[in-house]
Amino acid sequence: MRYHRDAGARPMRAGHVALVGLVSFALGAVLNADSLSGLANRQPFGWKRDVARALVAPIRWTSRTTGLDRPRRWIQEVAGKDTSVGNGSGEFVVPTSAPSRRGSGSGSAPGSTPGPGARPGSGSGGGGGGGGGASPGTVPAGLRLRRPTSSQPLRVWIGGDSMAQELGASLVTKLNDTKAYAARSEYHVSTGLTRPDYFDWPGYLAEKILPTRPEVVVVIFGANDAQRMEVDGKSYDVDDGAWQTEYRRRVGLIMDQLGSDGRLVVWVGTPRMRSSSFDRRQGVLDGIYADEAKKRPFVRFVDSRPVLSPAGGGYTAYLPDGKGGQALARQGDGVHLSLFGADVLATAVQKVIDADVPGRAPSPPGGAPPGTAPPGSTQPGGTAPVTTRPAAGGG
Numbered sequence: 001m002r003y004h005r006d007a008g009a010r011p012m013r014a015g016h017v018a019l020v021g022l023v024s025f026a027l028g029a030v031l032n033a034d035s036l037s038g039l040a041n042r043q044p045f046g047w048k049r050d051v052a053r054a055l056v057a058p059i060r061w062t063s064r065t066t067g068l069d070r071p072r073r074w075i076q077e078v079a080g081k082d083t084s085v086g087n088g089s090g091e092f093v094v095p096t097s098a099p100s101r102r103g104s105g106s107g108s109a110p111g112s113t114p115g116p117g118a119r120p121g122s123g124s125g126g127g128g129g130g131g132g133g134a135s136p137g138t139v140p141a142g143l144r145l146r147r148p149t150s151s152q153p154l155r156v157w158i159g160g161d162s163m164a165q166e167l168g169a170s171l172v173t174k175l176n177d178t179k180a181y182a183a184r185s186e187y188h189v190s191t192g193l194t195r196p197d198y199f200d201w202p203g204y205l206a207e208k209i210l211p212t213r214p215e216v217v218v219v220i221f222g223a224n225d226a227q228r229m230e231v232d233g234k235s236y237d238v239d240d241g242a243w244q245t246e247y248r249r250r251v252g253l254i255m256d257q258l259g260s261d262g263r264l265v266v267w268v269g270t271p272r273m274r275s276s277s278f279d280r281r282q283g284v285l286d287g288i289y290a291d292e293a294k295k296r297p298f299v300r301f302v303d304s305r306p307v308l309s310p311a312g313g314g315y316t317a318y319l320p321d322g323k324g325g326q327a328l329a330r331q332g333d334g335v336h337l338s339l340f341g342a343d344v345l346a347t348a349v350q351k352v353i354d355a356d357v358p359g360r361a362p363s364p365p366g367g368a369p370p371g372t373a374p375p376g377s378t379q380p381g382g383t384a385p386v387t388t389r390p391a392a393g394g395g
Contacts, residue, residue, distance in 0.1 A: 090197040090230060092250050094257050095206045143298050144262025145215060147358040148180040154357060157214035158185035161192055163223050163270065163335075166342035167349075171218065174343075174350050180360060181216075181353075192225040193250045205257060216353055217258045220268040222289075223335060226281035238281045244288065251292045259298040264356050266300045266349060267293055271308040271341075272315040274334025279315065300352050307348045308341060319344060 148154040156175055158168040168185025175181035191199035201221075209217075228235045229243050236243040258265045269286040273279040286303065293301035308329060309316045315334065319341070321327035329341030337345065354360040 090195075092193070092196050092202065092246075092253070094202040094253050143264055143356060145264055145357055148360070150179040153180055153182040154215045155213060156181050156183035156216040156218065156353075157209055157212070158183060158218040159209070160187060160220040160268075161223050162187055162189045163220045163337070166337045166339060167220060167268065167345055168218075170339070170342040170346035171349055174346050175353070178360075180357070190224055192221050192223070193247065193254065194225045194227060194229040202254065202257060205254075210257075210260075213261075214263065216264045216266065216357075218266040218268065218349060218353070219254075219258070220270070222270040222282060222285045225285060226278065238284055244284065247285070248288050248292060251288055252295075255292055255296055255299050259296060263298065264300070264353065265296075265298055266302060266352055268302045268345070268349060269304050271304040271330075271337070271345070274315045274317075274330075276314075278335075300356070302345075302349055302352055304345055304348070307345055308337075 145154070158164060158171050160168075164185060164187035168187060172183045172185050175183040188199055191201065193201060196202070225247070226238050228237055229246065230236075231242050231246045234242075236246075238244070255265055255267065267289050269289050270282045273282055286305070290301045290303065293299040306312065308319070310319070315330075317328060317330045317334075318326040319329040321340070327340045328338050329344060330336070331338055354362070
């Protein structure tokens with residue numbers, strides 16, 4: 001206090017300090033309103049999410065009305081971050097053309113046409129927008145893959161949720177090393193098919209991915225999807241029939257969107273999970289992926305469970321390393337893959353891709369390549385079509 005008196009300054013009163021802090025907090029909230037809205041939206045369905053969204057709504061309205069949301073968006077655009085990944089409406093819609101996505105999105109693109117299985121009041125379509133594709137509501141006829149060369153390799157895109165991080169990196173290396181493929185990968189943490197309000201995968205694929213004309217697409221979803229989902233305004237759990245019907249519809253729409261223009265779609269199932277309850281829910285999702293893949297001649301489902309748990313049991317953290325020892329195949333969270341585990345799964349996925357690419361499929365005397373099933377068939381005792389099942393250790 002003596003310092004302030006000698007310097008001629010007066011300390012701020014407690015009330016002034018509180019007022020300055022409150023104003024600073026309010027300004028920070030308005031400037032960061034989109035982030036707060038995203039945080040509220042990604043909460044599990046329930047009353048807590050409803051309250052959070054109600055509290056954030058007036059802050060976001062103020063931010064957009066005053067234009068105070070723009071500085072943050074400009075900074076993110078300069079940094080190369082996508083600022084418009086949720087569709088805002090919560091509807092799962094496959095656009096018929098590349099949508100104009102400003103802010104957090106505006107839902108379905110103009111002219112979206114409901115396809116087979118669409119719920120009343122929602123849009124759906126089978127075609128991939130932006131880069132050409134099948135007409136809405138139609139299933140692509142089949143594969144039209146060309147023979148790759150080192151000068152003209154097949155374009156491959158690998159993507160999905162956070163499970164695609166290690167798998168994508170490993171698969172890009174393996175494919176590009178062959179000189180027959182030009183592969184790239186990306187992943188988006190905490191995304192999936194149950195929450196288009198948080199991340200709109202159909203819109204993102206139509207606007208960002210399909211226009212790049214990939215010829216082979218590899219996707220892995222599901223790690224974030226075994227949560228409650230809204231269907232016609234009601235919230236359902238994974239075990240509910242309404243949840244499974246809607247999720248099956250969404251999986252089918254994404255498969256058809258990706259399979260347009262003769263692409264090969266490789267859908268990778270989720271591996272065993274350490275948590276028994278989580279593993280059971282993931283099993284429901286894997287069954288849907290396998291069933292929907294079996295209906296489409298251009299989709300190959302890779303069942304990662306026997307690849308990463310080759311003994312046929314449950315969750316396995318270690319796998320044979322091919323040198324007489326054991327290597328860690330999973331991360332400490334009991335969900336994600338280690339680098340070694342990703343290499344094992346990537347080897348299995350590459351075999352499936354090679355089997356459909358002219359000039360890449362092995363041709364052993366007397367039949368199909370080991371570990372593959374002919375198109376349209378299923379593995380004995382299961383439903384997964386064209387699934388590679390390597391020996392213990394995953395190759």
